[in-house]
Each structure stands twice: as C-alpha cells, then as structure tokens.
Amino acid sequence: xxxxxxxxxxxxxxxxxxxxxxxxxxxxxxxxxxxxxxxxxxxxxxxxxxxxxxxxxxxxxxxxxxxxxxxxxxxxxxxxxxxxxxxxxxxxxxxxxxxxxxxxxxxxxxxxxxxxxxxxxxxxxxxxxxxxxxxxxxxxxxxxxxxxxxxxxxxxxxxxxxxxxxxxxxxxxxxxxxxxxxxxxxxxxxxxxxxxxxxxxxx
Numbered sequence: 001x002x003x004x005x006x007x008x009x010x011x012x013x014x015x016x017x018x019x020x021x022x023x024x025x026x027x028x029x030x031x032x033x034x035x036x037x038x039x040x041x042x043x044x045x046x047x048x049x050x051x052x053x054x055x056x057x058x059x060x061x062x063x064x065x066x067x068x069x070x071x072x073x074x075x076x077x078x079x080x081x082x083x084x085x086x087x088x089x090x091x092x093x094x095x096x097x098x099x100x101x102x103x104x105x106x107x108x109x110x111x112x113x114x115x116x117x118x119x120x121x122x123x124x125x126x127x128x129x130x131x132x133x134x135x136x137x138x139x140x141x142x143x144x145x146x147x148x149x150x151x152x153x154x155x156x157x158x159x160x161x162x163x164x165x166x167x168x169x170x171x172x173x174x175x176x177x178x179x180x181x182x183x184x185x186x187x188x189x190x191x192x193x194x195x196x197x198x199x200x201x202x203x
Contacts, residue, residue, distance in 0.1 A: 091189025144175025
C-alpha cells in the first residue's frame with residue numbers, strides 16, 4: 001500500500017477527554033451509586049443510541065418514564081453534557097495543529113450525537129478545522145460499520161489507501177482497515193507522534 005497522506009481522526013478519547021464520570025462525580029456523591037447509575041440507568045448502550053441519531057430529549061424521556069425518581073440525574077446528561085468532557089487532550093491537539101501547519105489534510109470520523117457535536121464545535125474551535133467531519137448522529141451510522149468510513153471516502157473523493165485513521169477503540173481501527181485504510185490505535189499523544197512519524201507524517 002502507498003504511504004498515506006491524509007490523517008483521519010476519531011474525536012472522543014483521542015482529541016476530547018470525554019467520560020460521563022466527570023459530570024456524575026459532581027451529582028452523585030457515593031462512588032458505588034454513581035457507577036450503578038452509569039451501568040444501569042444512563043448506560044453505554046443507551047448513550048450510543050444518541051450517537052446513532054436519537055435526540056437527547058427523547059432518550060431522557062424514555063429513562064425518566066422508567067426511573068421517575070431519578071429525573072434530575074437523567075436530564076443532567078443532556079442539560080450538562082459539556083461537563084462530561086474534562087477538556088481537549090492537549091498533546092493530541094498539538095499534533096493535529098502541527099499536521100495542519102504542514103498542510104497535511106485532516107479529517108474526522110466520530111461516533112457523536114449530532115446535537116452535542118454542534119456544542120463541541122463552539123466550545124473547542126479546533127474541531128472546525130477539519131476538511132470534513134463524518135458525525136455518526138448525522139449519518140445514522142456507527143463505527144465500525146464499513147459504511148461510515150465510506151461516507152468520508154466517497155464524499156471527498158479519497159482513496160482508502162491514502163488515509164491513516166486514528167482511533168482509541170480496536171474495533172474501530174479494525175473497521176478502518178477492513179475498508180482499506182491504514183489505521184493505528186491511539187493510546188497516548190506521545191505514541192501517536194511515533195506512529196505518525198513511522199508513516200512519514202511531519203510531526
């Protein structure tokens with residue numbers, strides 16, 4: 001395969017430090033009860049449906065009907081969503097900006113609520129610098145479905161072999177490779193810099 005010339009980023013856990021515990025530690029004082037809430041009420045499976053395109057208002061209404069005594073805690077996931085992100089991962093953003101300064105085309109494919117991604121763009125302006133962002137909530141597709149990677153490729157006339165995809169989740173890395181992209185698993189900004197240099201990127 002030829003060396004890639006395009007860098008394609010995941011966003012959550014690569015560029016943004018997202019974890020609902022950042023919010024719920026403020027709301028639920030007991031750590032065990034907080035973990036129960038996030039595993040039994042506002043579960044990962046529930047949240048991923050917002051990444052698939054379900055509106056947060058509908059998602060919260062569904063849970064409030066089941067757990068009326070937890071309405072305030074449930075609606076906080078929507079109303080205080082920005083507090084689920086500690087901040088940008090500064091080392092990763094520095095790498096991203098170095099690539100952009102060197103005129104490397106940067107793109108993104110993210111499993112993200114379309115509603116919350118609009119908020120994230122305002123809060124973290126570097127997200128506006130991608131040539132294109134494929135947002136799962138807009139496309140009604142989730143990584144690692146091959147179709148979501150092909151949205152980026154087809155919409156922008158990119159060859160898969162010209163792209164290096166970066167994601168923290170092994171299944172999403174495998175999904176990118178399955179459509180012909182180069183791909184690396186993100187573990188830290190320091191390792192990402194090594195991986196990018198191995199592929200010939202100027203970082």
